[in-house]
Amino acid sequence: MNKNILCIGAGYVGGPTMAMIASKCPDYRVTVVDINPQRIAAWNSDNLPIYEPGLDDLIRATRGKNLFFSTDVEEAIRENDIIFVSVNTPTKTFGAGAGMAADLQYWEKTARQILENADSSKIVIEKSTLPVRTALAMERILNSQANGISFDVLSNPEFLAEGSAIWDMENPDRVLIGSRETDRGREARNAIVEIYARWIPRERILTTNIWSSELSKLVANAFLAQRISSINTISALCEKTEADVAEVARAVGMDSRIGAKFLNASVGFGGSCFKKDILNLVYLCRFYGLEEVADYWERVVGINVYQQERFIMSMLTAMFNTLAGKRICLLGFAFKANTGDTRESPAIFIARRLAEEHAEVVISDPKALGNARLDLAGIDGAFHYVEDPYEAAKGCHALAVMTEWDLYSSLDYEKIFAQMDKPAFIFDGRNILDHKRCFEIGFNVYPIGKPPLTHFEA
Ligand code: NAD
Ligand code: UGA
Numbered sequence: 001m002n003k004n005i006l007c008i009g010a011g012y013v014g015g016p017t018m019a020m021i022a023s024k025c026p027d028y029r030v031t032v033v034d035i036n037p038q039r040i041a042a043w044n045s046d047n048l049p050i051y052e053p054g055l056d057d058l059i060r061a062t063r064g065k066n067l068f069f070s071t072d073v074e075e076a077i078r079e080n081d082i083i084f085v086s087v088n089t090p091t092k093t094f095g096a097g098a099g100m101a102a103d104l105q106y107w108e109k110t111a112r113q114i115l116e117n118a119d120s121s122k123i124v125i126e127k128s129t130l131p132v133r134t135a136l137a138m139e140r141i142l143n144s145q146a147n148g149i150s151f152d153v154l155s156n157p158e159f160l161a162e163g164s165a166i167w168d169m170e171n172p173d174r175v176l177i178g179s180r181e182t183d184r185g186r187e188a189r190n191a192i193v194e195i196y197a198r199w200i201p202r203e204r205i206l207t208t209n210i211w212s213s214e215l216s217k218l219v220a221n222a223f224l225a226q227r228i229s230s231i232n233t234i235s236a237l238c239e240k241t242e243a244d245v246a247e248v249a250r251a252v253g254m255d256s257r258i259g260a261k262f263l264n265a266s267v268g269f270g271g272s273c274f275k276k277d278i279l280n281l282v283y284l285c286r287f288y289g290l291e292e293v294a295d296y297w298e299r300v301v302g303i304n305v306y307q308q309e310r311f312i313m314s315m316l317t318a319m320f321n322t323l324a325g326k327r328i329c330l331l332g333f334a335f336k337a338n339t340g341d342t343r344e345s346p347a348i349f350i351a352r353r354l355a356e357e358h359a360e361v362v363i364s365d366p367k368a369l370g371n372a373r374l375d376l377a378g379i380d381g382a383f384h385y386v387e388d389p390y391e392a393a394k395g396c397h398a399l400a401v402m403t404e405w406d407l408y409s410s411l412d413y414e415k416i417f418a419q420m421d422k423p424a425f426i427f428d429g430r431n432i433l434d435h436k437r438c439f440e441i442g443f444n445v446y447p448i449g450k451p452p453l454t455h456f457e458a
Pocket of ligand 2: 129158159160161162163221224228261262263264265266267268269270271272273274335336337
């Protein structure tokens with residue numbers, strides 16, 4: 001087998017993962033292709049299509065040496081025998097399963113394109129997140145022609161988180177590779193293990209049957225999101241009882257059986273995958289007649305909507321039951337810090353709901369204003385986009401922290417307070433500010449899951 005690797009799909013996963021493989025395996029030639037020419041042009045420029053700490057350096061070190069970005073999908077299929085597929089698998093918006101099931105059309109088109117252009121046997125690796133048993137459909141499509149060429153389908157889901165993608169890929173908790181338990185399947189799997197073993201200790205490279213691998217990816221995201229929804233339900237109870245959700249999370253998380261991570265109460269989780277993957281899991285459970293199981297997981301998404309709506313209602317009631325005509329500054333629009341990605345960001349929901357209340361919304365973010373404009377383009381309302389947080393906050397009645405960017409915890413809130421309308425409010429959707437200090441400056445402060453600090457008489 002030659003040492004050529006192809007990845008179809010040059011998105012948040014395809015670009016960074018292949019850059020990492022290229023950097024760790026200098027003897028492999030890695031090609032990334034996409035049907036979107038603007039995206040490929042951006043990968044070939046100094047202005048990469050995504051923001052991710054450390055990515056610029058990684059691309060600079062590999063691009064043009066053993067990492068190449070191209071739009072020539074067909075030629076690339078002919079030239080490569082190991083093909084990762086990292087195309088998007090969004091929630092279906094039409095027909096059966098609309099709003100729940102994964103839309104597999106991009107994956108299937110890719111499989112057919114591989115079949116049409118392959119003139120030698122290939123290993124095809126699912127890097128995209130897919131419903132369990134997708135590999136079976138892929139095998140049936142790929143092996144549908146009696147032309148002497150064979151295809152082995154593997155599952156190698158990606159666990160990186162945006163904002164820390166480079167670190168996550170360099171130091172993964174595990175790499176998961178699923179295959180058929182046949183000699184051919186195991187042989188194909190070993191070829192992929194060999195790539196990751198260049199920098200990842202063998203004991204962290206987990207090999208399983210292909211269905212376990214596909215399902216584990218959905219389950220990992222469901223468990224992570226479930227923790228956030230769990231702590232967010234407790235934040236609601238804390239607000240009623242004067243308990244402090246951060247203290248509760250700390251006390252609970254110190255139990256090593258529970259663990260401390262992913263217990264930060266927030267305005268809600270965002271990102272392109274948690275909601276989509278849980279809904280996909282729910283759809284699968286219903287498909288297999290497991291209604292109770294489906295209902296259980298569906299509540300994780302339901303609680304996330306509840307938490308965002310709760311945040312809006314807290315703003316509305318705190319600000320004297322009307323937001324009409326009030327100017328509200330959203331600090332952050334990305335779905336988490338250190339990314340420009342806004343897919344499913346709670347900030348979209350909050351901005352839309354504020355507009356429905358006839359508030360004027362000023363949006364600030366160091367990396368996500370371009371995406372924010374696109375997200376809100378079709379929505380009726382007064383939206384302003386101002387990168388400098390001091391300028392953005394000027395003349396506002398309230399600040400609402402949407403994203404946990406470090407920069408927001410070190411702003412000069414005295415200066416900001418002086419230029420705001422009074423009484424001035426802070427709604428900290430990420431619990432990252434020094435609430436006591438902000439209160440002392442004069443703000444009325446509403447954290448998540450902690451008693452508010454206000455200057456009003458009870
Ligand atoms: P993305 O939308 O950023 O990128 C997907 C790319 O695939 C797009 O550029 C699109 O143009 C391209 N594409 C679609 N059809 C194609 C075709 N037929 N030929 C060539 N290119 C095609 O998506 P993403 O965020 O990179 O996610 C990809 C997959 O990885 C999804 O299944 C997602 O669930 C999963 N995943 C994402 C993350 C993440 O952090 N974003 C993490 C783990 C797993
Ligand atoms: C998540 C998973 O963490 C990755 O393992 C997975 O590969 C990826 O989804 C995927 O499949 O796409 P990502 O969505 O990039 O990664 O980022 P996370 O760090 O998981 O954060 C998701 C959301 O939860 C963010 O909005 C974040 O602010 C929020 N969050 C996270 C909380 O509200 N509280 C927490 O304690 C942690």
